[in-house]
Every structure is written in structure tokens, then in C-alpha cells.
Amino acid sequence: MRDNPFTTQGMIRDPRLFFGRAAELDAIWGYLRKDANVSIVAERRMGKSSVLWYVKAKAPEVLDLDESEVHYLDLELVADAQEFFNRLAEILGLAEDATTRDIERVLADRRVILCLDEFDRTANNFEAFPLDFFAVLRGLSQGPRLTLVVATKTPLIDFSATGGMTSPFYNIFPPTPITLGPLTDDEARELLTRTAARAEIRFDEGTLTKAVHLAKGHPWHLQLIGSYLVEANLNWPEAERRFESAIAEINDHAGKPRRARGARPPGERSTLQVALVGSLGTFAALLGLLGSLTGSLAAIYSSVGLMVFTFALAVWFFALLLRRV
Numbered sequence: 001m002r003d004n005p006f007t008t009q010g011m012i013r014d015p016r017l018f019f020g021r022a023a024e025l026d027a028i029w030g031y032l033r034k035d036a037n038v039s040i041v042a043e044r045r046m047g048k049s050s051v052l053w054y055v056k057a058k059a060p061e062v063l064d065l066d067e068s069e070v071h072y073l074d075l076e077l078v079a080d081a082q083e084f085f086n087r088l089a090e091i092l093g094l095a096e097d098a099t100t101r102d103i104e105r106v107l108a109d110r111r112v113i114l115c116l117d118e119f120d121r122t123a124n125n126f127e128a129f130p131l132d133f134f135a136v137l138r139g140l141s142q143g144p145r146l147t148l149v150v151a152t153k154t155p156l157i158d159f160s161a162t163g164g165m166t167s168p169f170y171n172i173f174p175p176t177p178i179t180l181g182p183l184t185d186d187e188a189r190e191l192l193t194r195t196a197a198r199a200e201i202r203f204d205e206g207t208l209t210k211a212v213h214l215a216k217g218h219p220w221h222l223q224l225i226g227s228y229l230v231e232a233n234l235n236w237p238e239a240e241r242r243f244e245s246a247i248a249e250i251n252d253h254a255g256k257p258r259r260a261r262g263a264r265p266p267g268e269r270s271t272l273q274v275a276l277v278g279s280l281g282t283f284a285a286l287l288g289l290l291g292s293l294t295g296s297l298a299a300i301y302s303s304v305g306l307m308v309f310t311f312a313l314a315v316w317f318f319a320l321l322l323r324r325v
Contacts, residue, residue, distance in 0.1 A: 005199040006227035008220070011049035015057045017195060018050060020187030020219070027178050028055060028149070029062055032113065037141060038149040039156055039173040042180035045220040048151035049074075051180065052115040055149055059113055072115045080128035085136075088114070100136055107145035119150040123159035134169035141172060148172075182217025191222050196230070203229065207236055214243065221247075 005017075012018050024040075028051075031038045042048045056072045059065055071091050078084050089098035091114070092106045122129040140146045150156070155177050160170040183191065192211055196203055203211065207229065215221035224246060228239035 002201070002230065003199045004227055004230045005195050005201070006223045006230060008223050008227050011053050012047075013053055013057075015054055017198075018054045019191040019194060020183045021047070021051060021054075021180070022187075024051065024178050024180060025054070031174065032059065032063055032147060032149075035111075035147055037147055037173045039177040040149065040151045040180065041153070041155050041177040042151070043153060045218070046180045046182075047219040048180060049117050050219070052117050052149060052151055055113075056115050063113075065111065065113070069111060070113045070115075072117065074117045075121050076118045081130065081133040084129075084133070100140070104140060104145075107140065111145065111147070113147045113149065116148060116150045118152075120152045120154060120159075123154075123165050124162070131166050134166045138166075138169045138172055183219060183222070184217065185212055188212045188215060188217055188222055191219070192226050195223075195226060199230070201230060201234075203234070207234065210236060210240075214240065 007017065028038055028040075032055075040048055040051060052072055056070050059070045060067045073084075073087060073091075075084070078087060085100060085103065086096045089096060089103055092098075092103060092110075092112070094102055094106060122133065137148075141148045150173075152159075156165070156170045156173060159165045160167045189208060189212055192203060192208060211222070211225045211229065215225055221243075225239060225243045228242045229236070232238040232242070
């Protein structure tokens with residue numbers, strides 16, 4: 001079985017496997033050259049972590065910094081504010097129990113870039129990250145000493161508006177965050193072709209076009225369909241089937257219902273259905289009553305009564321079926 005060069009678990013850590021985001025990276029480098037903090041916003045699996053790791057890997061070269069001055073920290077792995085500042089102290093070469101005054105003193109003679117992933121979890125999490133956490137971090141990151149590059153799913157101003165973090169903290173970032181949207185078609189093609197080429201795999205033009213269209217520029221979706229193509233030995237129908245199944249399963253876990261195209265949500269009926277069911281139900285009841293009365297007449301009318309009753313029963317059953325549609 002051939003090696004699979006595509007990554008479907010975790011971030012892209014090898015800068016050689018990072019493709020696209022040229023405009024976004026230009027904006028990030030522009031801010032960092034001015035010692036400005038950077039806010040990156042994107043939905044889940046859109047590549048925030050990969051961008052942060054790429055910044056960590058390339059900033060020393062792009063910004064002429066020492067590698068020891070650029071760091072990445074995943075806040076999903078940080079329990080609270082105390083552990084955050086302990087980790088920051090460790091990054092700066094200080095003892096774990098260093099105070100914020102110690103951190104401030106060391107930063108006075110250095111320029112450190114700190115890439116903070118999953119920064120969302122600090123907002124509205126007052127027990128673990130009280131509001132004074134943001135005040136201290138704001139104080140440390142004003143000026144060139146400590147520059148923050150934070151990634152969130154929601155703009156920082158939204159957290160500030162709901163009291164999830166202090167307004168002064170939001171104000172140390174540019175007013176417009178850098179938003180990661182889908183990759184362009186050219187970037188998507190580059191990701192697929194150059195990643196596949198690392199394993200000496202070549203997608204034909206038809207497969208490439210279908211893969212780009214299916215993934216709609218979503219970086220993780222591109223990695224996923226590329227991976228399935230390799231595993232299916234470039235069999236498009238099989239790769240597409242596995243891709244659709246994986247996305248459907250993810251949607252199920254996320255609480256997004258699957259239903260056939262044009263189908264209505266459970267319990268929802270069209271106006272015509274409601275009208276038909278109501279009218280036929282009433283008509284069936286009347287005919288049933290008529291049939292019962294007719295059946296009690298003299299024997300000469302018994303056959304007519306039976307016919308009416310049978311017809312009424314059929315209409316009632318038809319109305320019952322419509323209620324289940």
C-alpha cells in the first residue's frame with residue numbers, strides 16, 4: 001500500500017505541506033512587522049491551528065528573529081490562568097513560580113511572539129480565567145515586548161460585548177480580524193497536486209476538478225478527499241462515497257439532521273396535506289354515521305347500507321394514511 005501524504009488528523013506542522021493563505025499571511029506579517037497583535041478568526045477545521053504553526057515556523061526567517069522567541073501554545077491544554085502564566089514563565093526561561101513582575105522584567109529586553117490557539121476557552125470562563133487575566137495579559141502585550149497572535153472561532157469584540165472578556169483587552173488588537181475563509185480554486189488545486197506529488201501520485205484533470213468542487217475550498221475537506229483518493233487507489237466513486245459518509249457522520253454528531261433533498265423536517269406538513277387530511281377526515285366521519293344509520297333500516301336497504309359503510313371505511317383509512325405522510 002502506498003504512503004498517504006495527506007493529513008486528516010491535527011494541524012499541518014511541516015511548512016512544506018502548507019499551501020495557500022497568501023493574502024492572510026501577508027496581512028499577518030504586516031502586523032507583526034509593526035509589533036501589532038493579531039486576531040485570527042475562522043470556523044472549526046478551517047486551518048487556524050495550521051496557520052498559527054506556520055507563523056511559528058516561518059516568523060524567525062520572515063521577521064529576522066531568533067527561533068527561541070516565537071512560540072505556540074494550545075489553550076485546550078491549559079487548565080487556568082495560573083497554568084498559563086506558569087507556561088509563559090517556562091517559555092521565557094524562568095522558574096515555574098515566577099511572578100508577573102518577573103515576566104515583565106525579562107520581557108523588557110526581548111521581543112517574543114506568542115501564538116495562542118483555541119483562545120475562545122478563556123472567554124466567559126471566569127472560574128478558570130477571571131477578568132484580571134485579560135488585564136495582566138494586556139499589560140504584558142502592549143508594545144514590542146510580547147506580541148500575541150490569537151486564534152478564535154468568534155471575533156474578540158463579540159466576547160467583549162457579552163462581558164466574556166474586558167473591552168481594553170480587545171482594543172489591543174486591530175479592529176478588523178484576519179478571517180480565514182475557503183481556499184481559492186487555485187490554492188485548492190495546489191494543495192491537492194503538490195501534496196500528492198510528495199508520494200509520487202498524480203491526479204488526472206477530471207479527478208482534480210471534481211475534488212476541488214466537492215471540497216468547496218475547505219482545507220480539511222481537501223485533505224480528506226485527497227486521503228480517500230489515495231486509499232481508494234484513485235477510484236473516484238469509492239473516494240467520493242467515503243467522503244460523503246464521513247461528512248454525514250460529522251454532521252450527525254454536530255446535531256445536523258440528514259434528510260433527502262426537498263424533504264420537510266419531521267412533523268412538518270404542507271398546507272395542502274393539512275387541508276386534505278382535515279377535509280377527508282370530516283367527510284369520512286359523516287359517511288360513517290350515514291352508513292350506521294342506513295344499516296339499521298329495513299332489510300331491503302341493508303345492501304345499500306353495507307356499501308356506504310364500506311366506502312366510508314375506505315375513505316377513513318385513506319385519510320389515516322395521509323396523516324402519516
